Amino acid sequence: MLISLLSNWFHLLPMITQQPFNPSPSPASISFSETWHLLGPFQIGTREATWGADPLEQIGGFRSLSYNESDSYRSSLAVNGTVGWSTLTAESSSSAGNPGNAKAELLVRFDNTDWQSLQSVYGWAALQYQGWARGKITVGGNQQRTVVFYTDQVLEFWIDDEHQFGGDFYGYRRAPLVLHLGPGNHQIDIRITRDVRAMGGVGEPTVRIGLEAEISEGGLKLVEGTVLLPDMVDGRLVSSLGSVNLRNEEHHWIDVLSLEAVNVSFTLAMKENPPFRLAPGQSRPLSFDVALAYDAAAEVVFEITYKVEHSTEVIRTSQVRQAVHSREAEEPQKVTYLHPGGIVSYAILRPPSAKALRYACPNASLAVVIGLHGAGVETDSDLVRQTFKDAPDLKAWVLFPSGVTTWSGDDWHRWGSADTEAAIAAIPEWIKTVGWNGPNADINRRLVTGHSNGGQGVWYALTHTPDNIVGATPVSGYSSIQAYVPYSFWYEADPGVNAILQSALADYRHELLLPNGCGIPIHQQHGSLDDNVPPFHSRRLSQIQSQIDCPSEYVELPGKGHWFQGVMTTQTLLEFYAKVLGDRPAPASLSSSFDIVVANPGTMGSKGGIIVDQLTTPGRPGRIKAEHDVKQSIWHLKTSNIHRLHFSAAAARDWTRSKLVVDGKKLELLRDVPLSGQWLVHRPNESWEVSCDSLWRNRQRHGRQLGALDAMLDTSGRYMLLTSSETLSLAVQVSRNFFQYFGADAEVIGPDQLNPTEGGNRVIMSLGSAGLMPATAGRHDTIFVDEKKGLCVRGSNGRLAVYAFTEGLGAIFLRPGTNGSLELVIWAFDLLGLRFAARMVPMLTGVGQPDFIVVGQECAWKGAAGVVALGHLDNSWNVAESSAIL
Structure with missing residues (x-):
């Protein structure tokens, strides 16, 4: 089977030997050079590095240049150019x-x-730049060594002739690179990428890069400090899931056979059926069930058994100890749960206090206050746990999701939002587990709060799940990715390309989606001296809200900066919380007039009970204006760019009591069919009809399949990374980036190992002119390879755009998987093109990757301006030619 062939190709992973291998023992030593050579700065736009856009690539790349004090290179940022x-x-x-x-x-x-002059004209965009640094790493002795390499604040680098994209831009240190280096010197070329969102916009625009190299003895590394366990209350665990990070530091594949508790107080069991496989150099999170056997021990001690491929020996790892923290019942406590991506995540939950319960109705279900943390903040910290210390008796459940990472991976969008939903769903499980006898949690009634990046997350929740929000308090939050640091320094591109890039980001342009939050109490707060997120963001959103007749409260705190003690419990915020979480909250009622704006139906919940399933033209927002004629009991819906919608079951009474007119046409909802089984569909002849055909979802794009390339983050189950011996090295690199930036798990397998019924999204890597791996959901020929012609892209009108095989030609695109999942295909004619296409796998926010991208060599130095083709796919998985460049 192909998986066996993969195991014999471990040498494709980063392994650089400069001298013949000598098996005799030698002292293990490693060091970095003290002197490094720099070249730069060069212009780069906000989050543009993913697209390449390195001007040195036009002359062969930095790796082809040698240090020479007299050489000069053109740059738009430097004096004299x-x-x-x-x-x-x-x-x-x-x-x-x-x-x-x-x-x-x-x-x-x-x-x-x-820098001061540039900033005076272009703002923070001018404080972003790129450059290169060259140094050496030296391996002492006379034999090859396995080296674990950490790259804090680095996105892209080369070690000798091996290229790595992804690095560790935020300094997570979750998935370092595993190298096999021969003795002697090895050249390191680091691409310096300064990003204001990650590194700040105040003071001198410096970049602080942290490198660390550690010699490994090989084997399986059970990474200490990564054990995730729930807290304990009254002698019982508050949830039953845990995880630990593993890293394969061997040359060969490793099969994990078991996870066993050493101390008898706990029982542990792997959630995956063994073997749990790791490719050479791969890091993965191992999930397990944990239970307390008979007493409240203070720590869990466990070990793992595994086998290295081609060996029959069963090896045990060193024992790892992890403390289990005991909390009081009213304290904030760590609860673990399954993220939809199949990994174990956690949140901090604070139940209602005894004082709050004394004044609550006996049969009440209390709302949930959701607190979204800012960038770089660990949820399991005193900073987060004490957020509402000055509001100890809120009549609510208080929940702090982690978003899986300290940056919430994708800014509380698809991956982070899914984590929030999973955390909310874990509250009823907590109630059962601890035997709670107080008021239940009304998980569909939410007061969402957040600071900084979490404040931006509040706007996302407010505009995407409005029917579940009873109040919102964005504090010191920015309005959108594009507004934080302008994109003005990108390489000049065809306006049509720019339009497609921006349309791929439209789902996060909260300025355009604000009508969805109308009717919901909103209290904005911002410090007047905030130099991290300027108060302009809150002022701007407040102004837009007033212009669309969507009143909200805005308080600007004189003399206050971005963060201060008690920022989430100021007097005005406490008053707002009390008002929204009052003793007898008013029952939700449908407004007689409201608007809906939908950029991506795959991420949009209901507004007024209306759920949009599909747009007519992707890349353009859809709109609905709903008005109720009370006297005649008629609902009028006026739509724009809406193809399919339905009504939520919770809103059945509101919508079945009245007559319905959509774009001037009277429609009758069926009385003998549940409302959730009826769709309103806009046909090509401009007419609307009621349809009960539920099979449309087998033929058309829907749900979590909708969106740009970052729709891949909306997965149900771990990722499947299908590869071959030729592409294994890049597959491991993609797997490492998924884990590094999202904490996501990806299993690297051969195509004959895929179980078509598994629900997780798949990444498929394919190389050469022989064709693409067949789609698991059946025939799909919108984008395909003709071994005689080249890469073919079929437009919706049947017109075929053909791109002849050339060096560096590659493509990345979405296609349907089984059970509503997605396949992300990465294809290239050669390894150069595959390496470039693979770097487009979603990793950082704000990059703007549409549904399909065809790359060529010019992308390396022009960035997105050098693409061969790109655009969106329609509801039938065809190229939407009005939203594409072919």
């Missing part, structure tokens, strides 16, 4: 005198640019 080489001394050290561990810190600055 040219830049040259400079040197930098790194701060290097070894770990506690251990020669097998080395660290280097590079503080990068470029003094050949008038």
